[in-house]
Structure formats: structure tokens, C-alpha cells
Amino acid sequence: MMNIRNLLKIAIRALVRNKLRAILTMLGIIIGVASVIAMLAIGEGSKKNIQDQMSSMGTNLIMIMPNMQMRGGVSLGASSSMALKMSDVETLRNEAVYLSEVSPQVSASGQVIYGNQNTQTTVHGVSGEYLDIRKLEIGSGRIFTSSEVRGMSKVCILGTTVVENLFGEGADPVGVTIRIKNLPFEVIGVLEDKGESGMGQDQDDLILAPWTTVQRRLAAIDYINGIYASAVSEEKSTAAADEVTEILRRTHKLKESDEDDFRIMSQSELLETVSSITDIMTYLLGAIAGISLLVGGIGIMNIMFVSVTERTREIGLRMSIGGRSRDILRQFLVESIIMSILGGALGVVFGYLIGTVAGTLMNSPVVVTTQSVVLAFAVCFVIGVFFGWYPALKAANLNPIDALRYE
Amino acid sequence: MDNVIIEIKKLRKDYHVGDVVVHALRGVDLQIREGEFVAIMGMSGSGKSTMLNILGCLDQPTGGDYFLDGTNVNSMNRDELAGLRNRKLGFVFQAYNLLPRTTALENVELPLFYNPKMKSKERLERAVNALEAVGLKERMGHMPNQLSGGQQQRVAIARSLVNDPVLILADEPTGNLDTRTSVEIMELFQALNEKGRTIVFVTHEPDIARFATRNVVFRDGRIQRENMVTDRLFASDVLLTLPVENIEEFEN
């Protein structure tokens, strides 16, 4: 038995003797590990980013929209977009046990003017519950009262983008009167900043007003565009959706054969769709990383095959002076383990750095998962050790003289 | 000093190259006693290297028996043969076969690494002594490419000596060297032989063979003739007659 100290000494001497080869081999491992970790970190990061944003919109959110009957891209009559009425909101408020809050939503878009500034935005006509449902916060001022809703008061709450466009950044326009589609509205509040949504949409470019005001004065319609509700809990959102379907089908007097004249989207459902998209992205990045891994692996392989002649002769010599096959194999194993561990560790560090830099540039968080580190490290370790060991595997079974003469 | 250290009987070695069978050795019988200094001669292709490689346990014979120091080598497995090479044999190659980018000292130390009983202190001591024996102690930090051919061969000889082998085998150790350096290597061998070490070497040059005690001539894979050297040369004497022409000598 050759002792471990001798083994380590032999292996380290062999590595030091061939610094360039060792460094190039390690480079292959570093590239492989670093790219896998960086890619997966970016993928995971943006996925988490999107999910965070989505859940900041409220994971309990349930949206009910009229089911626009489309055939060949043509809407089948106006009636289908008018399917939802305020009475549906009332029914849901009274009957649905899985919903905690319900708000109608009527939207109108148009020009908003203050002084010589103007902007184009969407006015959402809602009830007070809407803020809770959408997890919106009042930054300054107040929310509209139920008497203002009942009285169709011309009051509004502005999103920060609108404030910026009309009054300049940081201004507090509470108490000021603006004109929406030429009607004067008093600003009674400003919403807290919400930022971009996961889909890159500005969530602060909106105005909230009592739904009655928007319905009658701005949109001049007698139906509503949608219903926003929140389920009692995230887990109950499927049950809530089923319940809403049941109630609305009943009150809309739909026959068994009729299709729903409304559409329900729950946030958790949306979240699933979005996650599956980001999953695809992660897979794609993973595939790119896998290719880098392969390239790194082929690099290692190349270096090993290029040096195989010299190494086979070295093996021949070592055997001719008394090294046994197993001593030789162990030496090569230790050499490649040292290279793989060093290369792998450096790869993890570089991968993390690259991921962080890329994340900063892309303004998205970077999540280095343990799995990606373990996976990248394991794959490169196996490749590195195998190809480091492979030349020895064949050579160590030759006669010493054949190994010495190898060409 | 009459112990038989090498005994081979009807040794054969065939090489298969495609469909062609090359009979490199066609039944060789030979005995070598402890303390002998044997030169193997013969034409190119007569089987000298094949023979020496088998003696050095670097290659396996196709047939016949080989007893080294009383044990039948044919019955040993790969690991046992490796142990044999490590403890009992020292091999010197024509092409030196030093590890590149490795100092003379580390090259000489190498066989001792495969001896688990060897402590690192003793390993170093022995390697330095072996280098001293070949007159290269001051060069122990040099890489092979910083040494002349003769010096490299001396490092290789030091490596073959370091494990204190009973038998030193050398395949054309002077094949790449000029006359004076060749004689210097022979001086080294003669000194080692003087101390009781058995040496078998291959050479093409009849003059070099005269430094040995016995000559064995191969022809076509068989021993053509054997003779004791009657007009033996002594390297230390010959060196006095040779002009100092080697550049490395100026360097020293």
C-alpha cells in the first residue's frame, strides 16, 4: 500500500509540473460550473421577481369579466360585454361565502387635464373595497365614502404616475380639482407607489373614482365592466371561483347547455400561468448552461486527449520503477479530484459574481439555489474526474514497456 | 559470489503485427551469477532489447521460464512484478526517460515513493546519495532540459540505484553519448559492479562491451555465442588516455 501522503505528494507534484494543463482543465470546469450557476440564478431570480410582484397584487384576487363571445375575431353582438350588472355584485356580496370583499369595476379612459398639463389614463370606477382587494394603499388624503359613491360625487384618487404627469414628482395635489373628460373632479387622495408589474406594466398610471360616477358621468352605461373580489384565503380561491360560477349562472338564468356569459380569473391561476412561462425561461437558460457545461466538458476532454501521449509515457515510467496500476490510478484520481474541486469552487464563486453583475444590470434579483450549485458542481466534478482519470485507466493496464513506447 | 541471480530457460517472445508473427526471441537459455557485469551484443533486431525488457519485468515472455533470485517470475501477478521492479531491479533506458519539468532530485526520488516503508527523510537522503554517487549532487535542483545527455543518463542511473537493487539493467545506456561520456558511464558501472552489484547492459559497440566481465552475443533471437572478457578494459585507465573534449567537463 502506498500511503496517502506519498500519493498526495505525487499527485500535487504532477499537477505543479503541468501547471498549464491543470489550469486549462480547471478553466473548463470553471466555465461549466459558473455558467450553469449564473444562468439558473438569473432564471430563478426573474421567476421570483415576477411571482413577488404577482402576489403583491393579491393572491386572493378573483376577477370576473364578461365572456366576450368571439367567433373568427368578431364580437357576437354588444350584449355579451354587458353581461355583468351591479346586481351581480350585490348578489355575490350577499351569497358568496368564500368571498370576503367584492367591488364593481367600470373603466373609462380619456384625457385628464390640470392647468396646462394633460395626460391620458384609465379611470377605474370602483367601490371602496377595491383598494383592499388590489392591495392598494392610500399615500395621502383619503378614500371615497359610501355616500360619495351613492351620490355619484366627482371625487378621485390618483396613481403616482398621474400625479407626476400633471403636477410633477412628489407634489401633493389633494384638494385640487382636475378635469377628467372635461368634468371637474376633486382629488381626495393619492395612492402609494406600486411600481411595475411583473409584466412590465406601470401600475401607478391610473385614477380611481366612485363606480357610480364613472358609470353614469364618464362611460354613460348601465352595466359594469368587471367585478373584483378577494377570496377568503388563497387556498379557497378555487372554491370561491366555483361558487361564483354557480351563483352567476343561477342569477343569469343560464340553461345547462348555455356557456358561461362571464369569465373568472383568479390570481393564483394567473400565477400558475406566469410560473409556467418563467419555468420555460429557466429551462431555456438551463439548456444554454447545459451547452456551456458540455463545451467545458469537451474542453477538458481535449486537454486530456492531447496530453495522453505524454501521460501514458509517464505512466509507463512510473510502472517501470515499481508503481502498481492501482497506485497510478489513484494518483490520477487524486489529481483530477483536486482539479475538479478547485475548479468547481472557483466556478461557484464566478457563477455567483456573474449572476450578481447580470442581475444588477438587468435590475432583477438573482437567486443562487443550492440545487443549481450542487448540480453544476456534481456534473463538472464527474466530467473532470472521469476525463482526468481516463488516460490512466487505459495506460495503467498496459505492459510498462508498451506504455513507455506509446505514441 | 556464485549465486545464480538470473536463470532463463527456453525463453521465447513473439510479436504479432497484423497477420505477421515476429519471433523476437526463439528459445534463449542464460544464467547470470551475482556480481557479474554482462554486456549483451548483437545486430540490430536480434532481440537484445526484448530480452532486457523481459529481464527487467517490463514485458512478459511468450514462453519459457525466468527465475529471478530464485523465484519464477512467470507465476507473479502485475502487482508482485511492480514490487519486484521497485525493490530488486533498476532499469536504465537509452532514452533516459526522466520526467520532464521535474528536478534531478525528484526524478531520483521517484522509485522510493512507491515503497510505502520509506520515510521522507530517508527518501531524500538516499536520493542525494545516489546523485552524489553519479557525481551530480550540485545539479540536483536542475530540470532534465538543463542537463546534458550524459548528465541526464547519470540522473537515470542514480534513479536506478536509489532503491539499492540487486540487479541493474541498462539498454544501450551509452547509445546517445560521445566516447568520453560513454566511458564515464562505464566507469560508474564498473564502480558499482566493484561494490558487488550485478549489471546487465546492451551495447552495439565492441569497445564498450570490453568494460564488462562477460559478453553475450545475440543473433536472430538466439544466443550466438558467450565469452568471458579476457582483455577487460578499466574505465578509469581509459579516461586518462582520452582527451578532455566534452563541453560539460569545462562547465564543471
Ligand SMILES: Nc1ncnc2c1ncn2[C@@H]1O[C@H](COP(=O)(O)OP(=O)(O)OP(=O)(O)O)[C@@H](O)[C@H]1O
Ligand atoms: N513492440 C513490438 N512489436 C512488434 N515487433 C517488435 C516489437 N518490439 C520489437 N519487435 C521486433 O522484435 C525484434 C527484436 O527487436 P529488439 O528491439 O529486441 O531488437 P534489438 O536487438 O534491441 O535491436 P536494436 O539493436 O536495433 O535495438 C525485431 O525484429 C523487432 O522488429
Ligand SMILES: [Mg+2]
Ligand atoms: Mg534495442
